[in-house]
Amino acid sequence: MADKKINLTLNVWRQQAGQEGAFETYKAENIDTNASFLEMLDVVNENLTCSGKEPIAFEHDCREGICGSCGALVAGMTHGSHDRTTLCQLHMRSFEDGDELTIEPFRADAFPVIKDLIVDRSALDEIVASGGYVSVKTGSAPEASTIPIEKNFADSAMDAAACIGCGACVAACPNGAAMLFTSAKVSQFALLPQGAPERASRVKEMVDTMDKLGFGNCSNEYECAVACPKGIDVKHIARLNREFIASRTRKKK
Amino acid sequence: MNSTRFLLSSIGQKLLLATSGTIMFLLFLIPHMGGNVLFLFGPDLFNSYAHHLHKLVPIVIGIEILMLASISVHMIIAAKTTWANRKAASSRYSQKGSRERSLAARLMPWSGGMIFAFIIIHLANFKFYEKSKTMLDGHEVYDVYGMVLSRFQGDLWYVGVYIFFMIAVGLHLSHALQSALQTYGVYVPRSGSKIKAASMWIAIGMASTFAIIPIIAYLK
Ligand code: HEM
Ligand code: SF4
Numbered sequence: 001m002a003d004k005k006i007n008l009t010l011n012v013w014r015q016q017a018g019q020e021g022a023f024e025t026y027k028a029e030n031i032d033t034n035a036s037f038l039e040m041l042d043v044v045n046e047n048l049t050c051s052g053k054e055p056i057a058f059e060h061d062c063r064e065g066i067c068g069s070c071g072a073l074v075a076g077m078t079h080g081s082h083d084r085t086t087l088c089q090l091h092m093r094s095f096e097d098g099d100e101l102t103i104e105p106f107r108a109d110a111f112p113v114i115k116d117l118i119v120d121r122s123a124l125d126e127i128v129a130s131g132g133y134v135s136v137k138t139g140s141a142p143e144a145s146t147i148p149i150e151k152n153f154a155d156s157a158m159d160a161a162a163c164i165g166c167g168a169c170v171a172a173c174p175n176g177a178a179m180l181f182t183s184a185k186v187s188q189f190a191l192l193p194q195g196a197p198e199r200a201s202r203v204k205e206m207v208d209t210m211d212k213l214g215f216g217n218c219s220n221e222y223e224c225a226v227a228c229p230k231g232i233d234v235k236h237i238a239r240l241n242r243e244f245i246a247s248r249t250r251k252k253k
Numbered sequence: 254m255n256s257t258r259f260l261l262s263s264i265g266q267k268l269l270l271a272t273s274g275t276i277m278f279l280l281f282l283i284p285h286m287g288g289n290v291l292f293l294f295g296p297d298l299f300n301s302y303a304h305h306l307h308k309l310v311p312i313v314i315g316i317e318i319l320m321l322a323s324i325s326v327h328m329i330i331a332a333k334t335t336w337a338n339r340k341a342a343s344s345r346y347s348q349k350g351s352r353e354r355s356l357a358a359r360l361m362p363w364s365g366g367m368i369f370a371f372i373i374i375h376l377a378n379f380k381f382y383e384k385s386k387t388m389l390d391g392h393e394v395y396d397v398y399g400m401v402l403s404r405f406q407g408d409l410w411y412v413g414v415y416i417f418f419m420i421a422v423g424l425h426l427s428h429a430l431q432s433a434l435q436t437y438g439v440y441v442p443r444s445g446s447k448i449k450a451a452s453m454w455i456a457i458g459m460a461s462t463f464a465i466i467p468i469i470a471y472l473k
Protein backbone atom coordinates (compact mmCIF):
# COMPACT_ATOMS: atom_id res chain seq x y z
CA MET A 1 0.00 0.00 0.00
CA ALA A 2 1.41 3.31 -1.04
CA ASP A 3 2.32 5.59 1.82
CA LYS A 4 0.28 8.74 1.70
CA LYS A 5 0.41 11.52 4.26
CA ILE A 6 -2.36 14.00 4.96
CA ASN A 7 -2.82 17.10 7.11
CA LEU A 8 -6.01 17.78 9.02
CA THR A 9 -7.52 20.44 11.25
CA LEU A 10 -9.35 19.09 14.29
CA ASN A 11 -11.93 20.90 16.41
CA VAL A 12 -11.90 18.82 19.56
CA TRP A 13 -14.22 19.06 22.56
CA ARG A 14 -12.18 19.63 25.74
CA GLN A 15 -13.87 19.38 29.12
CA GLN A 16 -13.02 18.62 32.72
CA ALA A 17 -15.64 16.80 34.79
CA GLY A 18 -18.11 19.21 36.37
CA GLN A 19 -16.87 22.14 34.31
CA GLU A 20 -18.04 23.78 31.11
CA GLY A 21 -16.39 22.46 27.99
CA ALA A 22 -15.30 24.14 24.76
CA PHE A 23 -13.85 23.32 21.38
CA GLU A 24 -10.14 23.72 20.74
CA THR A 25 -8.47 23.58 17.38
CA TYR A 26 -5.40 21.44 16.67
CA LYS A 27 -3.41 20.56 13.59
CA ALA A 28 -2.86 16.89 12.80
CA GLU A 29 0.11 16.94 10.45
CA ASN A 30 1.86 14.33 8.36
CA ILE A 31 -0.71 11.61 9.17
CA ASP A 32 -0.20 8.26 7.48
CA THR A 33 -3.42 7.27 5.73
CA ASN A 34 -2.90 3.68 6.93
CA ALA A 35 -3.21 4.86 10.51
CA SER A 36 -6.46 4.35 12.40
CA PHE A 37 -8.39 7.33 13.74
CA LEU A 38 -7.17 6.59 17.27
CA GLU A 39 -3.56 6.35 16.06
CA MET A 40 -4.00 9.76 14.48
CA LEU A 41 -5.19 11.06 17.87
CA ASP A 42 -2.11 9.39 19.45
CA VAL A 43 0.11 11.46 17.14
CA VAL A 44 -1.74 14.65 18.05
CA ASN A 45 -1.47 13.77 21.75
CA GLU A 46 2.26 13.09 21.41
CA ASN A 47 2.72 16.62 20.08
CA LEU A 48 0.46 18.11 22.73
CA THR A 49 2.42 16.35 25.47
CA CYS A 50 5.77 17.50 24.01
CA SER A 51 4.60 21.10 24.01
CA GLY A 52 3.52 20.79 27.66
CA LYS A 53 -0.22 20.63 27.01
CA GLU A 54 -2.78 18.19 28.33
CA PRO A 55 -3.40 15.36 25.82
CA ILE A 56 -6.92 14.70 24.56
CA ALA A 57 -8.59 12.07 26.74
CA PHE A 58 -10.38 9.33 24.81
CA GLU A 59 -11.40 5.80 25.70
CA HIS A 60 -9.99 2.75 23.94
CA ASP A 61 -8.92 -0.79 24.68
CA CYS A 62 -8.89 -3.52 22.02
CA ARG A 63 -8.49 -1.24 18.99
CA GLU A 64 -9.89 -4.03 16.89
CA GLY A 65 -13.59 -3.24 17.04
CA ILE A 66 -14.68 -5.79 19.61
CA CYS A 67 -14.60 -4.23 23.08
CA GLY A 68 -16.92 -1.24 22.69
CA SER A 69 -14.65 1.20 24.54
CA CYS A 70 -13.98 3.70 21.78
CA GLY A 71 -16.39 6.14 20.20
CA ALA A 72 -16.91 9.81 19.48
CA LEU A 73 -18.84 11.91 17.02
CA VAL A 74 -16.65 12.65 14.01
CA ALA A 75 -18.04 15.27 11.63
CA GLY A 76 -21.54 14.68 13.00
CA MET A 77 -21.56 10.88 12.81
CA THR A 78 -20.98 8.39 15.62
CA HIS A 79 -17.74 6.45 14.99
CA GLY A 80 -17.39 8.53 11.80
CA SER A 81 -19.49 8.02 8.72
CA HIS A 82 -18.25 4.58 7.68
CA ASP A 83 -20.92 1.87 7.96
CA ARG A 84 -20.40 -0.86 10.55
CA THR A 85 -17.10 0.53 11.78
CA THR A 86 -15.93 1.44 15.27
CA LEU A 87 -13.79 4.53 15.70
CA CYS A 88 -10.69 2.37 16.25
CA GLN A 89 -11.32 0.62 12.95
CA LEU A 90 -11.94 3.82 11.03
CA HIS A 91 -8.86 4.54 8.95
CA MET A 92 -7.37 7.80 7.84
CA ARG A 93 -7.69 6.80 4.18
CA SER A 94 -11.38 7.72 4.63
CA PHE A 95 -10.32 11.37 4.83
CA GLU A 96 -8.90 13.88 2.39
CA ASP A 97 -5.89 16.10 2.84
CA GLY A 98 -6.99 19.43 4.32
CA ASP A 99 -10.22 18.09 5.91
CA GLU A 100 -11.50 19.94 8.95
CA LEU A 101 -13.12 17.60 11.47
CA THR A 102 -15.26 18.30 14.51
CA ILE A 103 -14.77 15.67 17.20
CA GLU A 104 -17.24 15.55 20.09
CA PRO A 105 -18.08 13.08 22.85
CA PHE A 106 -21.22 10.92 22.67
CA ARG A 107 -23.90 13.08 24.22
CA ALA A 108 -27.01 12.03 26.12
CA ASP A 109 -28.56 12.93 29.44
CA ALA A 110 -27.69 9.44 30.68
CA PHE A 111 -24.02 9.73 29.55
CA PRO A 112 -22.32 12.50 31.57
CA VAL A 113 -18.93 13.63 30.28
CA ILE A 114 -16.03 12.42 32.42
CA LYS A 115 -13.31 14.21 30.49
CA ASP A 116 -12.92 15.45 26.91
CA LEU A 117 -14.22 12.60 24.72
CA ILE A 118 -14.76 10.15 27.58
CA VAL A 119 -18.33 9.73 28.79
CA ASP A 120 -19.74 7.63 31.60
CA ARG A 121 -21.69 4.81 29.95
CA SER A 122 -22.22 2.75 33.09
CA ALA A 123 -25.97 3.28 32.64
CA LEU A 124 -25.74 0.57 29.96
CA ASP A 125 -24.10 -1.77 32.48
CA GLU A 126 -26.94 -1.10 34.90
CA ILE A 127 -29.49 -2.14 32.27
CA VAL A 128 -27.62 -5.41 31.73
CA ALA A 129 -27.20 -6.00 35.47
CA SER A 130 -30.95 -5.72 35.94
CA GLY A 131 -31.75 -8.75 33.79
CA GLY A 132 -29.38 -9.25 30.87
CA TYR A 133 -28.11 -12.64 32.00
CA VAL A 134 -29.22 -16.23 32.42
CA SER A 135 -29.03 -17.91 35.81
CA VAL A 136 -27.14 -21.16 35.24
CA LYS A 137 -25.19 -23.60 37.33
CA THR A 138 -21.53 -23.00 36.77
CA GLY A 139 -19.13 -25.87 36.35
CA SER A 140 -17.64 -27.53 33.36
CA ALA A 141 -19.04 -26.43 30.01
CA PRO A 142 -21.95 -28.60 28.89
CA GLU A 143 -21.87 -30.49 25.61
CA ALA A 144 -22.98 -27.95 23.00
CA SER A 145 -25.47 -30.17 21.21
CA THR A 146 -27.48 -31.24 24.26
CA ILE A 147 -29.94 -28.38 23.67
CA PRO A 148 -31.10 -28.36 20.05
CA ILE A 149 -31.60 -24.85 18.63
CA GLU A 150 -32.99 -24.11 15.20
CA LYS A 151 -30.37 -22.52 12.98
CA ASN A 152 -32.24 -19.31 12.19
CA PHE A 153 -32.90 -18.71 15.90
CA ALA A 154 -29.25 -19.33 16.72
CA ASP A 155 -28.21 -16.97 13.90
CA SER A 156 -30.54 -14.20 15.05
CA ALA A 157 -29.40 -14.58 18.67
CA MET A 158 -25.81 -14.40 17.46
CA ASP A 159 -26.58 -11.21 15.50
CA ALA A 160 -28.05 -9.65 18.64
CA ALA A 161 -25.09 -10.80 20.72
CA ALA A 162 -22.77 -8.87 18.39
CA CYS A 163 -23.62 -5.69 20.33
CA ILE A 164 -20.45 -4.40 21.98
CA GLY A 165 -22.21 -1.87 24.21
CA CYS A 166 -20.47 1.14 22.71
CA GLY A 167 -23.46 3.45 23.15
CA ALA A 168 -23.41 4.88 19.62
CA CYS A 169 -27.12 4.08 19.26
CA VAL A 170 -27.92 6.26 22.27
CA ALA A 171 -25.61 9.01 21.03
CA ALA A 172 -27.18 9.03 17.57
CA CYS A 173 -30.77 8.89 18.79
CA PRO A 174 -32.60 12.25 18.63
CA ASN A 175 -34.39 11.13 21.82
CA GLY A 176 -31.36 9.78 23.68
CA ALA A 177 -33.11 6.40 23.85
CA ALA A 178 -31.35 3.10 24.57
CA MET A 179 -33.83 0.87 22.75
CA LEU A 180 -31.41 -0.67 20.24
CA PHE A 181 -28.93 -1.64 22.94
CA THR A 182 -31.61 -2.99 25.27
CA SER A 183 -33.35 -4.82 22.43
CA ALA A 184 -30.08 -6.57 21.51
CA LYS A 185 -29.48 -7.60 25.12
CA VAL A 186 -33.06 -8.89 25.50
CA SER A 187 -33.12 -10.61 22.09
CA GLN A 188 -29.96 -12.65 22.53
CA PHE A 189 -31.72 -14.55 25.33
CA ALA A 190 -35.34 -14.34 24.17
CA LEU A 191 -34.40 -16.34 21.09
CA LEU A 192 -32.73 -19.19 22.97
CA PRO A 193 -34.14 -21.92 25.22
CA GLN A 194 -31.59 -21.00 27.89
CA GLY A 195 -33.26 -17.60 28.16
CA ALA A 196 -36.77 -18.96 28.56
CA PRO A 197 -37.07 -19.28 32.37
CA GLU A 198 -36.39 -15.59 33.04
CA ARG A 199 -37.98 -14.33 29.83
CA ALA A 200 -40.80 -12.24 31.31
CA SER A 201 -38.97 -10.81 34.30
CA ARG A 202 -35.89 -9.99 32.20
CA VAL A 203 -37.64 -7.69 29.76
CA LYS A 204 -39.68 -5.97 32.47
CA GLU A 205 -36.67 -5.30 34.68
CA MET A 206 -34.46 -4.12 31.82
CA VAL A 207 -37.06 -1.73 30.39
CA ASP A 208 -37.79 -0.46 33.89
CA THR A 209 -34.10 0.20 34.53
CA MET A 210 -33.70 1.85 31.13
CA ASP A 211 -36.59 4.21 31.92
CA LYS A 212 -35.27 5.08 35.38
CA LEU A 213 -31.81 6.00 34.09
CA GLY A 214 -33.06 8.91 32.02
CA PHE A 215 -32.97 7.46 28.51
CA GLY A 216 -35.60 8.86 26.15
CA ASN A 217 -38.58 7.19 24.47
CA CYS A 218 -38.16 5.52 21.10
CA SER A 219 -40.01 7.20 18.24
CA ASN A 220 -38.93 4.70 15.58
CA GLU A 221 -36.69 7.06 13.68
CA TYR A 222 -34.01 4.36 13.17
CA GLU A 223 -30.97 6.64 13.51
CA CYS A 224 -29.61 4.04 15.96
CA ALA A 225 -29.40 1.29 13.38
CA VAL A 226 -27.42 3.50 11.00
CA ALA A 227 -25.03 4.42 13.79
CA CYS A 228 -24.45 0.89 15.10
CA PRO A 229 -20.97 -0.40 14.26
CA LYS A 230 -22.20 -3.98 14.62
CA GLY A 231 -25.21 -3.73 12.34
CA ILE A 232 -27.78 -4.44 15.06
CA ASP A 233 -31.12 -4.24 13.26
CA VAL A 234 -34.37 -2.59 14.34
CA LYS A 235 -36.08 -6.01 14.13
CA HIS A 236 -34.70 -6.50 17.63
CA ILE A 237 -36.58 -3.38 18.77
CA ALA A 238 -39.78 -4.87 17.34
CA ARG A 239 -38.96 -8.04 19.30
CA LEU A 240 -38.31 -6.05 22.47
CA ASN A 241 -41.76 -4.46 22.07
CA ARG A 242 -43.33 -7.92 21.56
CA GLU A 243 -41.48 -9.34 24.55
CA PHE A 244 -42.61 -6.43 26.69
CA ILE A 245 -46.25 -6.83 25.66
CA ALA A 246 -46.10 -10.60 26.12
CA SER A 247 -44.55 -10.21 29.58
CA ARG A 248 -48.01 -9.12 30.77
CA THR A 249 -49.39 -12.56 30.10
CA ARG A 250 -46.36 -14.79 30.72
CA LYS A 251 -46.15 -16.49 34.07
CA LYS A 252 -44.22 -14.75 36.80
CA LYS A 253 -40.77 -16.01 37.73
CA MET B 254 -45.24 -4.66 37.32
CA ASN B 255 -48.83 -3.48 37.70
CA SER B 256 -50.92 -2.09 34.84
CA THR B 257 -50.24 1.55 35.61
CA ARG B 258 -46.50 1.02 35.70
CA PHE B 259 -46.73 -1.04 32.54
CA LEU B 260 -48.62 1.69 30.67
CA LEU B 261 -46.44 4.51 31.96
CA SER B 262 -43.18 2.78 31.03
CA SER B 263 -41.47 4.03 27.89
CA ILE B 264 -42.89 1.22 25.74
CA GLY B 265 -46.26 1.41 27.51
CA GLN B 266 -46.57 5.10 26.65
CA LYS B 267 -45.74 4.30 23.04
CA LEU B 268 -48.50 1.70 23.09
CA LEU B 269 -50.94 4.28 24.43
CA LEU B 270 -49.91 6.72 21.68
CA ALA B 271 -50.22 4.07 19.01
CA THR B 272 -53.59 2.81 20.29
CA SER B 273 -55.21 6.22 20.72
CA GLY B 274 -53.83 7.26 17.31
CA THR B 275 -55.09 4.10 15.65
CA ILE B 276 -58.56 4.56 17.18
CA MET B 277 -58.72 8.09 15.76
CA PHE B 278 -57.49 6.84 12.42
CA LEU B 279 -59.94 3.93 12.11
CA LEU B 280 -63.05 5.37 13.75
CA PHE B 281 -62.78 9.01 12.86
CA LEU B 282 -60.45 9.80 9.98
CA ILE B 283 -61.49 6.97 7.63
CA PRO B 284 -65.30 7.28 8.09
CA HIS B 285 -65.01 11.07 7.92
CA MET B 286 -63.11 10.83 4.66
CA GLY B 287 -65.69 8.43 3.28
CA GLY B 288 -68.49 10.88 4.12
CA ASN B 289 -66.64 13.83 2.64
CA VAL B 290 -66.14 12.04 -0.65
CA LEU B 291 -69.93 12.09 -1.06
CA PHE B 292 -69.65 15.87 -1.37
CA LEU B 293 -68.20 15.33 -4.80
CA PHE B 294 -71.46 13.68 -5.90
CA GLY B 295 -73.64 16.73 -5.39
CA PRO B 296 -76.06 18.24 -2.85
CA ASP B 297 -78.69 15.49 -2.69
CA LEU B 298 -76.36 12.66 -1.76
CA PHE B 299 -74.31 14.75 0.65
CA ASN B 300 -77.32 16.25 2.43
CA SER B 301 -79.03 12.90 2.72
CA TYR B 302 -75.81 11.44 4.16
CA ALA B 303 -75.72 14.25 6.74
CA HIS B 304 -79.42 13.72 7.42
CA HIS B 305 -79.01 9.99 8.00
CA LEU B 306 -75.97 10.61 10.19
CA HIS B 307 -78.18 12.72 12.45
CA LYS B 308 -80.50 9.76 12.87
CA LEU B 309 -77.58 7.71 14.23
CA VAL B 310 -77.07 10.18 17.06
CA PRO B 311 -76.45 7.61 19.85
CA ILE B 312 -73.67 5.95 17.82
CA VAL B 313 -72.24 9.29 16.76
CA ILE B 314 -72.17 10.52 20.36
CA GLY B 315 -70.52 7.26 21.43
CA ILE B 316 -67.81 7.74 18.84
CA GLU B 317 -67.42 11.39 19.81
CA ILE B 318 -66.82 10.44 23.44
CA LEU B 319 -64.28 7.83 22.33
CA MET B 320 -62.59 10.48 20.16
CA LEU B 321 -62.44 12.93 23.05
CA ALA B 322 -60.85 10.26 25.24
CA SER B 323 -58.41 9.24 22.50
CA ILE B 324 -57.27 12.72 21.65
CA SER B 325 -56.83 13.56 25.34
CA VAL B 326 -54.71 10.46 25.97
CA HIS B 327 -52.82 11.02 22.71
CA MET B 328 -51.99 14.63 23.48
CA ILE B 329 -51.07 14.12 27.12
CA ILE B 330 -48.74 11.21 26.33
CA ALA B 331 -47.33 12.97 23.24
CA ALA B 332 -46.52 16.07 25.30
CA LYS B 333 -45.05 13.96 28.10
CA THR B 334 -42.78 11.84 25.87
CA THR B 335 -41.73 14.75 23.67
CA TRP B 336 -40.75 16.68 26.78
CA ALA B 337 -38.83 13.71 28.24
CA ASN B 338 -37.07 13.14 24.91
CA ARG B 339 -35.97 16.75 24.67
CA LYS B 340 -34.51 16.41 28.14
CA ALA B 341 -32.82 13.04 27.49
CA ALA B 342 -31.05 14.50 24.47
CA SER B 343 -30.70 18.01 25.84
CA SER B 344 -26.92 18.32 25.49
CA ARG B 345 -26.81 19.15 21.81
CA TYR B 346 -24.06 18.43 19.38
CA SER B 347 -22.45 21.31 17.53
CA GLN B 348 -22.64 19.20 14.41
CA LYS B 349 -25.00 16.27 14.02
CA GLY B 350 -25.61 14.43 10.80
CA SER B 351 -28.64 12.23 10.32
CA ARG B 352 -29.12 9.65 7.65
CA GLU B 353 -32.36 7.95 8.47
CA ARG B 354 -34.71 10.31 10.29
CA SER B 355 -37.51 11.43 7.98
CA LEU B 356 -38.92 14.94 7.79
CA ALA B 357 -42.28 13.55 8.91
CA ALA B 358 -40.68 11.92 11.97
CA ARG B 359 -38.88 15.13 12.88
CA LEU B 360 -42.08 17.16 12.65
CA MET B 361 -44.38 14.81 14.63
CA PRO B 362 -45.00 17.13 17.61
CA TRP B 363 -45.59 20.07 15.23
CA SER B 364 -47.85 18.27 12.78
CA GLY B 365 -49.75 16.84 15.77
CA GLY B 366 -50.18 20.30 17.28
CA MET B 367 -51.43 21.59 13.94
CA ILE B 368 -53.98 18.77 13.72
CA PHE B 369 -55.27 19.79 17.14
CA ALA B 370 -55.52 23.45 16.13
CA PHE B 371 -57.29 22.38 12.96
CA ILE B 372 -59.83 20.24 14.81
CA ILE B 373 -60.80 23.28 16.91
CA ILE B 374 -61.14 25.57 13.87
CA HIS B 375 -62.96 22.88 11.95
CA LEU B 376 -65.53 22.20 14.67
CA ALA B 377 -66.16 25.92 15.08
CA ASN B 378 -66.69 26.29 11.35
CA PHE B 379 -68.87 23.35 10.54
CA LYS B 380 -70.23 21.59 13.58
CA PHE B 381 -71.29 24.57 15.67
CA TYR B 382 -72.33 26.68 12.72
CA GLU B 383 -75.82 27.94 11.89
CA LYS B 384 -77.18 25.86 9.03
CA SER B 385 -80.03 26.80 6.72
CA LYS B 386 -82.62 24.28 5.56
CA THR B 387 -83.35 22.85 2.17
CA MET B 388 -85.81 20.38 0.68
CA LEU B 389 -84.88 16.78 -0.06
CA ASP B 390 -87.46 14.23 -1.26
CA GLY B 391 -90.22 16.36 0.23
CA HIS B 392 -88.53 16.56 3.66
CA GLU B 393 -86.92 19.59 5.15
CA VAL B 394 -83.24 18.87 5.90
CA TYR B 395 -80.18 20.90 6.90
CA ASP B 396 -78.31 22.20 3.85
CA VAL B 397 -74.89 20.96 4.85
CA TYR B 398 -73.79 20.96 1.24
CA GLY B 399 -74.69 24.63 0.86
CA MET B 400 -72.86 25.45 4.08
CA VAL B 401 -69.62 23.86 2.86
CA LEU B 402 -70.00 25.54 -0.49
CA SER B 403 -70.62 29.00 0.96
CA ARG B 404 -67.75 28.64 3.42
CA PHE B 405 -65.16 28.04 0.71
CA GLN B 406 -66.54 29.96 -2.27
CA GLY B 407 -64.75 33.19 -2.97
CA ASP B 408 -62.38 32.67 -0.06
CA LEU B 409 -59.09 31.50 -1.54
CA TRP B 410 -57.22 32.25 1.68
CA TYR B 411 -59.50 29.91 3.57
CA VAL B 412 -59.01 27.16 1.00
CA GLY B 413 -55.25 27.64 1.36
CA VAL B 414 -55.42 27.29 5.14
CA TYR B 415 -57.31 24.01 4.76
CA ILE B 416 -54.78 22.60 2.33
CA PHE B 417 -51.94 23.66 4.62
CA PHE B 418 -53.51 21.77 7.53
CA MET B 419 -54.07 18.71 5.36
CA ILE B 420 -50.34 18.63 4.63
CA ALA B 421 -49.85 18.37 8.40
CA VAL B 422 -52.31 15.45 8.51
CA GLY B 423 -50.42 13.73 5.70
CA LEU B 424 -47.04 14.23 7.35
CA HIS B 425 -48.33 12.99 10.71
CA LEU B 426 -49.91 9.86 9.25
CA SER B 427 -46.97 8.93 7.02
CA HIS B 428 -44.71 8.47 10.05
CA ALA B 429 -47.46 7.45 12.46
CA LEU B 430 -48.98 4.46 10.66
CA GLN B 431 -45.76 2.49 10.21
CA SER B 432 -44.40 3.65 13.56
CA ALA B 433 -47.47 2.31 15.35
CA LEU B 434 -46.92 -1.11 13.77
CA GLN B 435 -43.29 -1.23 14.90
CA THR B 436 -44.47 -0.20 18.37
CA TYR B 437 -46.88 -3.15 18.40
CA GLY B 438 -43.96 -5.40 17.55
CA VAL B 439 -44.52 -5.83 13.82
CA TYR B 440 -41.06 -5.58 12.31
CA VAL B 441 -40.87 -2.55 10.01
CA PRO B 442 -37.49 -2.77 8.26
CA ARG B 443 -35.23 0.21 7.84
CA SER B 444 -35.02 0.30 4.07
CA GLY B 445 -37.09 -1.04 1.19
CA SER B 446 -39.98 -1.62 3.56
CA LYS B 447 -43.38 -2.18 1.92
CA ILE B 448 -45.02 -1.14 5.20
CA LYS B 449 -43.23 2.22 5.11
CA ALA B 450 -44.22 2.75 1.49
CA ALA B 451 -47.85 1.82 2.21
CA SER B 452 -47.89 4.17 5.20
CA MET B 453 -46.69 7.02 3.01
CA TRP B 454 -49.16 6.35 0.19
CA ILE B 455 -52.14 5.99 2.53
CA ALA B 456 -51.13 9.31 4.13
CA ILE B 457 -50.80 11.05 0.76
CA GLY B 458 -54.07 9.54 -0.45
CA MET B 459 -56.03 10.57 2.62
CA ALA B 460 -54.57 14.06 2.85
CA SER B 461 -55.29 14.77 -0.81
CA THR B 462 -58.81 13.36 -0.60
CA PHE B 463 -59.54 15.71 2.30
CA ALA B 464 -57.86 18.61 0.50
CA ILE B 465 -59.74 18.16 -2.75
CA ILE B 466 -63.10 19.09 -1.20
CA PRO B 467 -62.34 22.76 -0.49
CA ILE B 468 -60.75 23.01 -3.94
CA ILE B 469 -63.85 21.60 -5.67
CA ALA B 470 -66.14 23.75 -3.50
CA TYR B 471 -64.12 26.83 -4.45
CA LEU B 472 -64.28 26.02 -8.14
CA LYS B 473 -68.01 25.19 -8.18
C1 HEM C 1 -56.63 12.58 13.78
C2 HEM C 1 -55.74 12.77 14.64
C3 HEM C 1 -54.49 11.95 14.89
C4 HEM C 1 -54.14 10.69 14.48
C5 HEM C 1 -54.93 9.74 13.59
C6 HEM C 1 -52.83 10.41 15.05
C7 HEM C 1 -52.15 9.21 14.88
C8 HEM C 1 -50.94 8.93 15.47
C9 HEM C 1 -50.32 7.64 15.46
C10 HEM C 1 -50.90 6.37 14.84
C11 HEM C 1 -49.11 7.78 16.07
C12 HEM C 1 -48.02 6.72 16.15
C13 HEM C 1 -47.72 6.17 17.48
C14 HEM C 1 -46.42 5.42 17.43
O1 HEM C 1 -45.44 5.95 16.96
O2 HEM C 1 -46.40 4.28 17.87
C15 HEM C 1 -48.99 9.13 16.49
C16 HEM C 1 -47.89 9.66 17.16
C17 HEM C 1 -47.83 10.94 17.66
N1 HEM C 1 -48.82 11.90 17.59
FE1 HEM C 1 -50.59 11.69 16.67
N2 HEM C 1 -52.40 11.48 15.77
C18 HEM C 1 -53.39 12.43 15.71
C19 HEM C 1 -53.41 13.66 16.35
C20 HEM C 1 -52.34 14.16 17.10
C21 HEM C 1 -52.41 15.40 17.84
C22 HEM C 1 -53.61 16.31 17.94
C23 HEM C 1 -51.16 15.53 18.42
C24 HEM C 1 -50.57 16.62 19.30
C25 HEM C 1 -51.09 17.56 19.87
C26 HEM C 1 -50.35 14.41 18.04
C27 HEM C 1 -49.03 14.20 18.40
C28 HEM C 1 -48.33 13.04 18.21
C29 HEM C 1 -46.99 12.82 18.64
C30 HEM C 1 -46.07 13.83 19.34
C31 HEM C 1 -46.68 11.49 18.32
C32 HEM C 1 -45.40 10.76 18.67
C33 HEM C 1 -44.49 10.70 17.56
C34 HEM C 1 -43.34 9.83 17.88
O3 HEM C 1 -43.26 9.18 18.94
O4 HEM C 1 -42.51 9.80 17.00
N3 HEM C 1 -51.11 13.59 17.23
N4 HEM C 1 -50.12 9.83 16.12
S1 SF4 D 1 -26.58 -1.69 19.60
FE1 SF4 D 1 -24.82 -1.16 18.29
S2 SF4 D 1 -24.54 1.05 18.66
FE2 SF4 D 1 -25.81 0.29 20.33
S3 SF4 D 1 -24.38 -0.22 21.99
FE3 SF4 D 1 -24.69 -2.13 20.78
S4 SF4 D 1 -23.03 -2.10 19.27
FE4 SF4 D 1 -23.12 -0.01 20.08
Ligand code: FES
Binds near residue numbers: 059066068070071089
Ligand atom coordinates in the same frame (compact mmCIF):
# COMPACT_ATOMS: atom_id res chain seq x y z
S1 FES E 1 -11.18 0.19 21.10
FE1 FES E 1 -12.29 -1.69 21.32
S2 FES E 1 -13.92 -1.38 19.93
FE2 FES E 1 -12.70 0.36 19.54
